[in-house]
Amino acid sequence: MLLGEVFEQFAREAPVSVMVRATLENALNPRALDQLFEGTAQRQYTRTLLFSSIGDRVCICGSANLYDE
Numbered sequence: 107m108l109l110g111e112v113f114e115q116f117a118r119e120a121p122v123s124v125m126v127r128a129t130l131e132n133a134l135n136p137r138a139l140d141q142l143f144e145g146t147a148q149r150q151y152t153r154t155l156l157f158s159s160i161g162d163r164v165c166i167c168g169s170a171n172l173y174d175e
Contacts, residue, residue: 134161 117124136158143150143157 134158136162 136156139158139161140152140156143152
């Protein structure tokens with residue numbers, strides 16, 4: 107199996123979650139987010155923390171809250 111048995115089981119039992127995660131990973135591509143930020147930022151700037159890193163953390167926190175209920 108390409109992705110492993112655990113993933114396959116999760117995909118069978120929660121296919122919508124897997125599809126949403128895959129969509130978010132493609133829609134919120136780190137390189138594209140950073141390019142968007144660099145092209146539109148007026149007073150903001152990047153030092154060591156990239157804009158895509160913040161987006162990644164927000165997605166992790168948001169999806170974790172969905173499963174806590």
